[in-house]
Amino acid sequence: MPVTPVPLSFIVDSLCERLRTLMTTPLLLILVAAVAFLATHVVYEWLAKRLLIVSGAEYLVLGVLLGPQVTGLFTPAAIEAFQPIIILGIGWMGVAVAMPLRLQRLVRIPAVPYRTALVESLLTFGVVTAGATSAIAYAYQVPWREVLAAGGILGAIAVASTPAGLDVAFGERGKDSARGAPVLLQIEVANHLNAVVSVVAFGIILAVMHDTVPLMVRSLTTTEWVVVTLGIGVVGGTVFHLFLGGEQSADRLVISLGGAIILASGAAAYLELSPTLALFAMGVVLVNSLRHPGAVQEVLRSGERPLYYALLLLAGASWRPDANIAWWLVIMHYVVLRTLTKLWGTGIVTWVNGAQRAVGLDWGRALIGQGRLTIALAFDYSRRGLPYGDVIFTCAAVSVLFTEFFAARFVRAAAAPLLAPLEQISATTGAVLDTVTETMTHALPGFLQPTDSESQERPADVPPETNPAPPGDR
């Protein structure tokens, strides 16, 4: 009896259809969060430690697979239902950007890294804006004035570089002594300033494009919308402080921080402003007004990566490709132009500032990687249905896909040549010190014995035999 083979496509379609009927919107949300959660604590740490890979971008691909373009498990309606989570995730990235900007710490860093990083950021913004504007105008055959805002958005997105590469390659600040090296300090400052310039530029351009007419007052100017955006953040920060008061319990902190972030993100999104800029302003207020911002930073850090993964999945699911060749022209143009600007721009800026002896001319490689902020900003733009939203989002997604995985390796490649002599010096110094110590110990017994107070501070696990008492004390 002949057996007709069942086509694979039929099985896949049936399976997808069955899953679609089972997958309710809330269940999808839970599964998204569960995947993000597991990814954060299992895959990310493992990949970072073993393979020096910054994980994350693959969730963008997973999102595309789950979205309407492939399996359809994430329907457009489901993605729409996730809007509050998306907005919260976008806003969260804004607070995260502000967290390292504590003035007490920033003033201890010399001016040259700031100057270098700021000029590099502005250079990238300018070059990519100009390039993207020309590319879009050429590809879509429209006057450049009409696409200037979209070009500016791409410029703002291009500035951002992921700090995850540095953290994975050289450990988090304060946990690894190598982070004090000039080149790593320069990369760190550049990452922070890139994020600030990116968020501020993006927020301002959105304010320029704002066209909502208020109910009871005249239309606001761009400056006024920017002030409103920053005002939302400042009010959020103030409410947080008033709410927390003198009580520092963990629950109160969660309620006040959660409430303030949700309120500010929601308000900015409702007014069609940038939640990232509003929350960035709030973050700056928080980190500089709290005596001990560690607890707040801890709460924010615990939510950042799961939200980023959820954002990536949803961003991937909401991706809408276009077969138009013009589309891919703009995307290729963006990726190449940004990479070249980061590579050469940093070199030129460093040379102009005379900092090449300390940081070299190649540290721009460390800024090629793009990550969470890039996706947050691009997704924030595309979800609004503004012009060229899909192409702008695809530019960002392609850039993240190609660069985030290897961000740590880019940083290593940029910093290693400069760190090697330092490591050599460190090893030589260690050897010299050992020799001197040994000689002194032989020549003057007891000269290098610890004092009483040092003896008391000796760790409990060090046996006393390692520091024998001088013969006279026995």
Added chain:
Amino acid sequence: MRRLVILLILFAVMRGVFVLGGPTSGIPTLMLFGFLILAAYSVGELVKPFGIPKIVGYLIAGILFGPPGLAYVSKPALTELTPVSNLAIALIAFLAGAELQLSEIRERGAAILKMVSSELVLTFVAIAGTMVLLRSQLPILANAPAAEVVAFSLLFASVAVVHSPAVTMALLTETRANGPVARYTLGVVLVMDVAVVLLFSLVLAVARSLAPPAGGAEGVQAGAVLWEIGGSVLVGAVLGACIALYLRFISRELFIFGLLMALLGSEVARILHVETLLTLLVAGFVAENGGGGRGEDLRHAMERAAAPVFVVFFALAGAKIDPKAVVPLLPIVVPVVLVRMAGIWGGMQLGGKWAGLPTNVTGNAWMGLVSQAGVAIGLATVVADVYPSRGAPLRALLMATIAVNETIGPILFRLGLKRAGELTPANVDAGPSVAAAPTAGAH
């Protein structure tokens, strides 16, 4: 003073944002969520110095900012925020289940069953009787045939006997009370929750035979009720076992994990048509007792995650109370509320004596059983769904009764705990911390 300043700032922010928002702007769900967390919590702290539980403050905030008041939270926004309420119910049930330990059930289980049975019978009969007596006051029952009067009176009573696990858990968490009154009240509320599902299903079947619905809706199937109860236990046990395994072998990031599990449990329960509260209750119980001693860590983490969700849950419950609809019904609601309270008191006295409990417990625990909230509202909605025309006035009456019980219940419970000496200054001074809820097994 600081609380008032926060409220004024929040008030100004909301006014400003609504003015600046364009006419095409949608519902600011996320903003309202954040606003309710901060505003309701501030109102809760404002009423605290007056000896009023913070839950009542959250309810007041809901009335104030909800559709009957300033209408910041509109009716469509209430619908949009429904997932928050569902999450709160799931968290409450899980935490309630995690409060129970096997040793405690062995010690107090028999006494709790005796109190539940006597209180249920007495309150149910008393309320049904009151409804029959007051039928002339109700337009739907005034000229109805006797069978219909009996049917609707029984239906009303089966919803009116319900307690509120949410209020009980929230108040125990707020006050950190952990004495015998607190433990027996929690036990009675949880067991009653299971009993009520059975009772309501039974009464609904009887009511349908006495007063058939207009559309000839299908009757209650025994299999469905059995699945609702048995399936809940089964699903809850499986979920609890998975959580226990996680606690034993991974036990990391319990804050986010707890939230995810609560969401997962409630959604799975909804998809499988089992009782959410019972499912999560069983899951919490299994996780706590099978988690290899890590259950307490999970409970504390979940209590922290639950804090803002509870605030919004009660604020949303308050926003659903319409004082204008309650006032005209007060002539019927007040006697019903008083009879219900008397029934609870009598039932607890009877059950307490039967179980040989000290008068300190029986004389105060009844105060913790007056509150009503989510479950009762859900059952009232079922009544209105089954009887679209005749059920609507009954639902309005039930909602008015629930609103009154919801408001006075937490105040009475706090009073009962205070009279029993379980509201020590140390507990009260410890303030709003949710992380130090009553620990299971500690007597």
